[in-house]
Amino acid sequence: MTSGGIGRSVSTWAAGAAALLGGTAAWANPVPNQLNMTKGVSEWSPYAMHMVALWVCVVIGVVVFGAMFIAMFRFRKSRGAVAEKWSHSTKLEIVWTVVPVIILIFLAHLATGGLTTFADTTGSEMTIKVTGYQWKWRYDYVDYKGKGVNQVGFMSKLEETSDRTRQLRSNLDPEKIQVDGYPTYLLDVDKPLVVPVGVKIRFIIVGGDVIHSWWVPALGWKMDAIPGIANSAWTKIKEPGVYRGQCAELCGQDHGFMPIVVKAVPRAEFEQWLASQEDAAKVEKAAQTAQAAPAPAPQG
Template sequence: MSKLMPLLGGLVVIVSANVFAKYGFNMTQGVTSISRDIYGLHMMVFWLCVAIAIIVFGVMIYSLVVHRKSQGAVAANFHESTKAELLWTAIPIIILVLMAVPASIVLIDLEDTSKAEMTIKITGHQWKWQYDYPKEGISFISNLKQDSKDLIYSGNRHENYLLEVDNNLVLPVDTPIRLLITSNDVIHNWWVPDFGVKQDANPGFINDAWVQIDEIGTYRGQCAELCGKDHGFMPIVVDVVSKADYAKWVLQQQAAKAATFAKSSKTWREEELISLGQKVYNTNCSSCHGITGKGISGVFPALKGSPIATGDIKKHISIVLHGKAGTAMASYKNILGDADIAAVITFERTAFGNQMGDLIQPVQIKAAR
């Protein structure tokens, strides 16, 4: 039996470690100094609570066993005790101070964004994220990847189901980065567990945070605020790369931006507009209006045979550019380029049986802005 006990003890440790790794009962340590500080604070408070529980329940169990009536113990009879009052006041104060000092240090560090070397603006939309790099002049929308959308109503799943996007946020390693987080419509929440960042995105307000990521890799997160029917379909994917690779990526994005401007000045053929328009529609419009354009009765209007998609072209352009106040119809003026808006309007007026035969060119969108 004595030889068996160490083996059983080792098995318990192995099983416990496997269970811990699989189910992740504890907090994520993360890859930033902030996330590790939060983890350290959490573990300090946890073990302090464990120590308090051991002492309190130890004394209680000891008292129940040693001072029971069957052993002839007689309960003390007193009304007030100055010593007891001082003890149960002073000890909790000391414990709270022991927790408050390191907690205050971490909280102050969380709010201090003065050390940042670059800034990223993050804007939540229903149901996507917009990332702006002010210094680099880069801006793009990050949507749930189409292959995940295609699997939503099927039984098939892949490893990162609902955790893949079409445009990843790219950040350099070992760089203090300030994050400005806001929203264009309702309250969202930008949350990446490995970064130790979980910040509300409130319309009309800007919250900030900062990160300095120590390890190259891909990190995933999600919107952590219930923001509407597709709340579960707006993940976050961050690629952390070397500073040299980040510089190359910036040049590629700036070249792509120049190409987008070039697309806005050319005259598009019908098949080009419809092909691009279908992609833009599936990414940006299908969540509300549906793949078939039938919408959701009483919630999101149908485009199939609608007065907008079959009526005045100028009104159609206007509502896509500027949105509609008091509804979920967002403004795409600062989200999509002229070519994308022209293409999606052409698609909406051609698909779903509308067959209006209208071709909208990017120059028309540019003139309507």
């Protein structure tokens, strides 16, 4: 990228601002000059909670800073202000203790609701196990619609062009790495996680070596992948699309280079894909057993 980045992208400001002000065309992946959190594509989203809290803060800020600036303007010595002597007012102090408490109760009520739905992984129709490794992800499909999935699992790591470009002083242009016009530098993988839309998916998230954190902003949450602990979380994606994320817990030198790509496809397409993967696994296993006839290699 050249240093003209700021000038070049004035037009993208407009796009970012339009998205901020909330058209229905929400952006799911980071866009240049994006100012706000994505609404996400999952049934569960902290976006509303975030906006309520933001506006509460803005209103309080305007009141408090407004009072401060009025004070700084009115009570200047240079304008002949004479200091008053009072230093206490029980009434005021009760007001500004009680009012914040009421606001906090309101926020706590909203947040508790959000937590309750987030924590509820019941009724999921599908389970995917996510394992974090230094520095790639592994996805294993555990079950789908109450049926065990046979041997579908794979590693997913940073795709090659990004990997070459991100080497120190590679002199390759990160701007050039695009998929369908979207810049995917460091946000694309060799093999994405394929999931169906409209299905409540339960993720079981674990760490293989150190702690990682599985985060796709469009799904609305991140969850740490910790060795020895099986965390769970869920999503139910509303619209097909490609949703990108990154590891969010410092996990060593290539922490910045282990992206996550979730490809959400219609249910029928997913079922087809899953069947083809299962078949491929069968073929591969048969080949391996034939090769190592006396002692079949254990399958991971």
